[in-house]
Amino acid sequence: MELSEQLLQYLLSGLSTGAIYALIGIGFSIIYNSTGIINFAQGEFVMLGGMLTLFLLETLELPLWAAIPLAVLLATITGLLFERLAIRPLRKATPISLVIITIGGSILIRGLAMLIWDKDTHAIPSFSGDEPIMLGGATVLPQHIWIIVITIILISLNKWFFNHTISGKAMRACSYNPRAAGLVGVDVRKMVLLSFMISSAMGSLAGIIVAPLTMTSYDVGIMLGLKGFCAAIIGGMSSGIPTVIGGLILGILESLGAGLISSGYKDAIAFIILLLILFIRPQGLFGKPESERV
């Protein structure tokens, strides 16, 4: 096989993994921008998306088209409860203690998932078959196309929400200056709650669309969460295009690294990038120092 065909395959594989990282990364950014904390439970919502879909499909025997929105809804409610029960009672706490709370929350959610379901890995059927599609010399699955399309739609919706709706604009206001936003009548607490709901919805949807490819289990959230965090850091914690590009860069570098250098370094690549960005450009790859983060 030609090297160019191999490269195309690496790129396509990287793009679809990167799209997932981007969606998870945006979840991190939205919460960071409205609360100033990094929600390390973000990965668990990705897991919840996959596991809830599986539960609805297999135990309640719902059709896929009903199971997916319901799973997103349930994960969103979990996100809402998480904010109300774990984050809001401690609003006066320092960001670092809130971050630790989110780590605790993630362990709790993971543990509950393990007890409610089990420790096994499970497969979810693809949305539209498993027949590979030829693209140039490379092949992709219909599921990859679903991932790319859903990611594009979600990101456009996200963009529209933050730029063209009152709630979105209010959330942006909170991210610039919560105190000032509160003074002009924005209900900051409501916006924080909303940010948790949006991120858990996006995270769970990411978990659902990727599950037919990667399968799901109670502990998939850890690694996916960290990779998403990495994407958000590359994008300078922006909840827009920079984080998307961060995710895609990460996915493609991982795929190229595994193909051309050695797959042993796959995870190392992500974390080396994370460290480099934090050391050299903590404002993100594209950000100007002290830029606006939305």
Added chain:
Amino acid sequence: MISRFARITITSILLLMITSVSFAAGTIKIGALFSVTGPPAFLGEPERNTAKMVVDNINKTGGIKGQKLELVVYDTAGDATKAVQMATKLIKDDKVVAIIGPSTTGESMAVIPVVEKSKIPMISCAAGSKITEPVKRYVFKTAQNDGLAVSKIYEYLQKHKHNKVALLTVSDGFGASGREQLKALAAKYRMQIVLDDTYGPKDTDMTSQLTKIRASQAQALIIWGTNPGPAVIAKNAKQLGLKIPLYMSHGVSSKKFIALASDAAEGVKLPSGKVIVSDVLPKNDPQKAALIGYVKDYQKHYKVEGDHFGGHAWDAVMLVKAAIEKGGASSEGIRNALEGIKDFHGIGGTFSFSAADHAGLNKDAFVMVEIKNKDWALAK
């Protein structure tokens, strides 16, 4: 001097009383270390279930020479440190005569110094060949060595005139041990390893590695890992239209793999313990009776099919039973009797231990199976 003499005497009398009490109760205590939770739970859970079931069955049918068996099980959660603590507890507090488990190679290696020092026989349920190589006086194992599985695959490939292979092994203990054996035995079976790659245990996309393999000269791909990795690889291989046959390790020989990989599992071949194909084995197979008995029993107790992981625990408990019948219920007696066991037809294979071999199996413990119509068939 007198007081010291008195102290020793009193202590000895007390000790005698304690031992006589435990003997009067008429039970023999066996310890078990399984990782019922944690990442290797897929090993520990069936092992614990099986061990409990077998001990119950032994007690229901009159115990061993009239004495009941008592099984003390601790969960190690796949953690070597915890395994060592629990082993010490079993020996010091529970005063067991023998230990079954642990479930993984890492934990077993950590526990070995403890049992060797306390002179308590241990029958590990893990596969790593270094557990019994070199031979340790008190350490035995029931899981088949990785090398046996490798030999079985290479023998099969040789028979089908394939000699250029690509390796894709998981970067954990299981994969590292498999990779070592695959490389060490390649020359013996005249195999040429054209590509040697790895993947991470939590990786979710292996198309990069497979793309590289597709571009290579390999005639067969050997994948060494436990679920879910190999299922992802099978799916990825189907996506890429990889033409060469896939060979997997015995680490995926459970129905779970077929469920995960679904259509992509078709045609995958692997060396496996005989449990999963017990019903299609030829009638003259010496293990057939034990296998069918175990599968039926497990199905009755736990409503799921018994797998070969549970089989390792079955073998361990039954070997201890056989050893107690022969050598008595002391630790030293069990150890000596174990070493003398010959042609014991168990679940994992036919065991023949000796002073030089504490693993006791040969490559006939494995059969090559192929996945056909979402079920196991003997590969031709």
